[in-house]
Amino acid sequence: MKLRSFFLAFFLTLVILAGMNLVLGFFLGKADEARIESERQKDKITSLSEDLVISSQWATRFARGYVATKDPRRQRWHSQIAGILDGKIARPRDYGVEYWDLVSSGLAPEPDLKAEGFSLEDQFLQLNLTVEEFNLLKKAEALFAKMAATERLAMHAANGEFDDGTGAFSKRGKPDAVMADRLLYSDSYVKDNGELAKLVHDFTDKVKARYQKILEAQEKYATQLVRLNVYVAAGFFAIILACVLFLRSQFMARTRRLMAAVKKISGGDLGAEIDIGGKDEIAELAQAVGSMAGNLKTAFEKLEERVIVSEQTAVELNNERLRSEKLLHNILPATIAQRLRGGEEVIAEVYPEVTVFFSDIVGFTDLSARLGPHETVSLLNALFEKFDELVEKHGVEKIKTIGDSYMVVGGVPNRDPLHCQHVAEFALEAIGFVREFSTSYPFPVEMRMGIHTGTVAAGVLGKKKFSYDLWGDVVNVASRFESSSMVDRIHVSEAVRVRLADDFVFQDAGTVDLKGKGVTASYYLLGKKKDLSGVVEFRKQQAPREADADR
Known part of the structure; x- marks a missing residue:
């Protein structure tokens, strides 16, 4: 009677734990369905x-x-x-x-x-x-x-x-x-x-x-269910182990094999086979142990799947962080992006001495209408990808593009005593690329360029969508020099010529009427003095164009 009472209490406990296991499995399935939905x-x-x-x-x-x-x-x-x-x-x-x-x-x-x-x-x-x-x-x-x-x-x-x-x-x-x-x-x-x-x-x-x-809440809930299921399975196993220890003293011969299987399971071999036949209590116990091992194995597999999902999520979050940093560097200078990550909320400075460059494509509206949207984007990508390479090569900073307009500055955000020379070298190489590109393109591609030097203010605008921009009179004047330039020429101010006269060759371009400033002298940047032969050849090529323009 004592053994029968023991078995009755034991099996009632197993039924309760097994029921809890089934209920937890049901709710775990529902949680997974909710996450998928x-x-x-x-x-x-x-x-x-x-x-x-x-x-x-x-x-x-x-x-x-x-x-x-x-x-x-x-x-x-x-x-x-x-x-x-x-x-x-x-x-x-x-x-x-x-x-x-x-x-x-x-x-x-x-x-x-x-x-x-x-x-x-x-x-x-x-x-x-x-x-x-x-x-x-x-x-x-x-x-x-x-x-x-x-x-x-x-x-x-x-x-x-x-x-x-x-x-x-x-x-x-x-x-x-x-x-x-x-x-x-x-x-x-x-x-x-x-x-x-x-x-x-x-x-x-x-x-x-x-x-x-x-x-995140659903994931947390599912993880809690899996953890609780593991606890239930562990309790299930503990009760069985206690029963086995009791039965060992009662049925030594048959329980020895059952104990060996349980040791394998406790050692981590959840797939261990329990070969104990019969229809008595020991055989039923062996079946219960096998079922418990299977449930425990399933629970651990689900837990491992959750761990793998968590690790994948961590990797995805890290990749997303790296992608965000890369995107931030694409729209802001590296030093400015670093300052924003450092916690600065307002970034605005005055730069007493910088050089601003503007360019745009002559007749872009008509050209884009002839090309269509996709060919227009391909054309701009071909030009601006090369300009981006030249920006890195000459150590200047690209500020923005608006349609066919491309804006560059030297001396911002990193102050540079040779900002004017670097922008001039960038402009010369850029105009050379455009001329070469135009010879192989189905339609003529011509650009105007303008450069001016002076003081600007620069800073980060926006809270959600950042942009780094310049403002000040220098920006407007540089834009005016670009818009008043001849085709395929680099139109510069007197301030630029004064700073570059020792190393660069210029051509008098007459005067420009600047709104609010009056008439001022202007020049065309032709090249560096060490490349004088190339400048002379360029002047020969430009002579017929200038004659046509005068007529």
């Missing part, structure tokens, strides 16, 4: 928000392309973009950043106009959004609608179709390409475009931050 919702929301940015960007390109080329496909594609967002047209299966590239190049079919889908707003409403996130989305959709209306107005104006006051473009007139360009390149339109991108970026950040907290 959270990941799916986060990915769906971010994918849909990207659709809005992609649609806005391509709608702008198609509208501008239609105004420039009158290609009816671009007007049709523009309407299809709006139809996809409104749900009047089903979203293509592989809709993404490359989709319209494939359509415009004939490598993918246009959207199926007969298939209706769900509007972007309806799709978002099916997902788990907060009120703040939904408000950001509504603002972004309103901005997109405003921009789309401007784009339709511009395309109709290019066709000579104007609003008759009812919202229909039935009023006919002379095609007004100037009005269309003004609408599509206005400051308000560009600002709306940037604001739309910022709203979507803020929306995506909020969604990611919220789901990051959700996923």
Whole structure:
């Protein structure tokens, strides 16, 4: 009776622990399903928000392309973009950043106009959004609608179709390409475009931050379940071990083999076999030990999977940190980025002596209209990648590019007594590259360049999106020298000529009327004196151009 009572209590305990193990396994499965669903919702929301940015960007390109080329496909594609967002047209299966590239190049079919889908707003409403996130989305959709209306107005104006006051473009007139360009390149339109991108970026950040907290909580909950399951399995094992020790004194011969198997399990061999036959209590105990070992093995495997996931997450976080640092170095000078990471909140300084360089492509608007968006980007990449190499070679700092304009400064943020010489050497090598590049390009590529020296203020602007910029009279004067330069020439001020006269050759360029400063002398930088033969040859080549300009 005593042994029977012992076995009864033992098996009741095993049943309770086994039940706890099953319950924990059930909740662990539910936790894993919840994590997968959270990941799916986060990915769906971010994918849909990207659709809005992609649609806005391509709608702008198609509208501008239609105004420039009158290609009816671009007007049709523009309407299809709006139809996809409104749900009047089903979203293509592989809709993404490359989709319209494939359509415009004939490598993918246009959207199926007969298939209706769900509007972007309806799709978002099916997902788990907060009120703040939904408000950001509504603002972004309103901005997109405003921009789309401007784009339709511009395309109709290019066709000579104007609003008759009812919202229909039935009023006919002379095609007004100037009005269309003004609408599509206005400051308000560009600002709306940037604001739309910022709203979507803020929306995506909020969604990611919220789901990051959700996923961390779910991960923590799942880890706690696994840990509790291990404790239950360990208790299960401890009870069995106590029972075995008791039975050893009662059934020495059969329990010896069971004990050997248990030792293997306790030593880490959770796959050890327990070969004890029969239908009595010892055989049932052997089966329970085997089941316990299997459960414990499963629990440890799950725990190891969680550890691997945690390690992978740590690696991904580190990679993300490195990517963020690399991105920060791409938009800010290295010393400035280091100061920001060091905790400085306001970075602004005055530099008494620096040299500012500007350049832009002559006739860029017409050239870009002839090339189209992709070829235009390829052209700018080919030029500016070389300029970026020359920036590093000559130790100057690239400030920014705006369209076809490229801005460089010497002596900022690292003060350099030879800033003017370094900028001049950069400019000479850059103009030489442009001339050589133009000889092999299907269309003439010509640039104007301007340089001025003086005092500027420089600092970091923005809190979320950083930019390092210069301001001051020197920047405006350098830009004025660039805009008043002859084609393929480097137009410099008297201040630049004075600093470089010992080592460089200049040509008198007459005077320039600067707003607020009056008339001032200007010069063309031709080259270094040690390269005098090359300068003479350049003057011979420029003589016919200057004669044509005089006529």
